[in-house]
Amino acid sequence: MNVRSRPRVAVFKMASCDGCQLQILDAEDALLELAGAIEIVNFAEASSDLRPGPYDITLVEGSVSTPEQEAQIREIREASRILITIGACATAGGIQALRNATGRLEEFVRTVYPTPEYVRTLEDSHPVADHVPVDLELTGCPIDRGELLHALASLLAGAKPRVSTSPVCLECKRRGAVCVVVAKGEPCLGPVTRTGCGAICPRFGRGCYGCFGPAQAPGNAEALGRRFIELGLRPKEAADRFRFITGWAPAFREAAARLEEVER
Amino acid sequence: MWHIEREGLGRLIRLLADRGYRVIGPTVRDDAIVLEEIEGLEDLPAGVREVQGPGSYRLERSNDGRLFDWAHGPDAGKRFLFPPRERLTEIRRDREGMRVGPAPEEDDRPLALLGLRSCDLHAIAVQDRVFMGLDERYRRRRERAVLIGVNCAVPGGTCFCVSMGTGPRCTSGFDLALTELADGFALEVGSRVGQELRDALGARPASEDERAEVDAIATAAAERMGRTLDVSDMPTLLYRNREHPRWREVAERCLACTNCTMVCPTCFCHDVVDDVSLSGDVATRSREWASCFSAEYSWAAGVVVRESHAARYRQWLTHKFASWIDQFGVSGCVGCGRCITWCPVGIDVTEEIAAIRATDGAVEVRTA
Structure with missing residues (x-):
């Protein structure tokens, strides 16, 4: 994944809240260095000067949630040498994937929107990688700025970015955070969630809610859910812990389904 | 005194x-x-x-x-x-060339x-x-x-x-x-x-x-120990039970979350990682705690050599209580029990070793 010096970079969004793009604009100390290292040529959130591709590196936020986005993501892929998806929406379908496989899309649209006839949407919200090949996925809601900068700096240096697949617990312990499951009996998704956030929630005394998505394979989210049940959650409540921002990620989706079986 | x-x-x-x-x-x-x-x-x-x-x-x-x-x-x-995380080396590049040196202690x-x-x-x-x-x-x-x-x-x-x-x-x-x-x-x-x-x-x-x-x-x-453990016949007890069905049973509960290895006061595994600045003028090499329960840590020659939780748990326990003795002349376990307390699902090494000892020599029989 080597790129030439001062590569042309584009940032696009699909179905998303813009929070991951803001991680770039909020990069503070790193912004000047970033501006010197890359040339941002198409980034609607930052500038109305939108130039056409091809792009050396493209960052895509958001899920594929409408028919237009299905076509758009193919065009983006065509125009990009390296495609990096950023955030829970782009990598796992996002919170909007809660509608997936419910068979109740029409009902949701009618309930949420005052003029549902304007809404044209796909039955399911998909991660970008379901539609086009993706070179690198940075998960999180939002993404971790440090991980993004590390990925860009590595690509600029001609090195493979290091994106850990280990669980949040590893980082919790490195940083000396006390385990909220063990010391407080609080349900925490850290043991089965990918690290990258710096263990921010457990460091503030609350359980991880899994926004970085499933950690390494083979995973064992179901066993963690069974532990939640021992700690006092009903099976349905344990299942719902996995049905959140990254609930459509296969490892969480399957664990939730099996935990719900227990309830029945 | x-x-x-x-x-x-x-x-x-x-x-x-x-x-x-x-x-x-x-x-x-x-x-x-x-x-x-x-x-x-x-x-x-x-x-x-x-x-x-x-x-x-x-x-x-x-x-x-x-x-x-x-x-x-x-x-x-x-x-x-x-x-847990320590900068080892810093490399700086400027007009005069490249300087490589040890990173100072924090x-x-x-x-x-x-x-x-x-x-x-x-x-x-x-x-x-x-x-x-x-x-x-x-x-x-x-x-x-x-x-x-x-x-x-x-x-x-x-x-x-x-x-x-x-x-x-x-x-x-x-x-x-x-x-x-x-x-x-x-x-x-x-x-x-x-x-x-x-x-x-x-x-x-x-x-x-x-x-x-x-x-x-x-x-x-x-006289007030919370647990006891029979460590007779180590290291061979665990060596000869490498195909014991207990490894698969414990893996059904094991999250491979790395907590046992992080709180273990003797676990020393670490990774060495490189970072580079956006400008490409400063690079650092750091060491950070790693774990045999991480898939990325068992990545070797293009594959994860210990794919299942059973294999990772067996690696940890067998190293700690058995091969550590061959490697360093002492057991890797000091009996502090932190790995039991801080396991989010409460897996107990004393119970696991006792279970293997109780059915010493058992092998998993897989039926088609």
């Missing part, structure tokens, strides 16, 4: 700080007793008790003001002698570790075997460190140091060892540095009664 008043411990902490030490000791943070930099007696966990069990750790309060009536929280000496004060248990002192001795001959940074920190043990009066519910022959009484590896008495501390000296500190504190010789009290506390603690 010697004796200091309760206030003498406060003077010891200040004395060490005045001599330029970074004094690390037990203190309460976020519902646990952790090891952090302390400034005086008031930072210690007065009147705090622990209730430890598999996957569970709770603090309780009493008003008796006793400072050490607990076993240990998640931290041990490892966190300071072998830090805090270069020598360490004084106060409140270590006998298991913790043994764990440091185990890590010494791993790092001393090889690792200059570890060796420098270790050689400058002052180690102050405190004998356990109240072992935890997951402790089994008696089974491992590593406690509960501090017998080696300390500069000073304390035992909390009703009116102060009994003091044992284990080194020349300890001797100097004793003299500076003006400790008086302990009375016959005080000596007897220290013996009684150690004897009572040894």
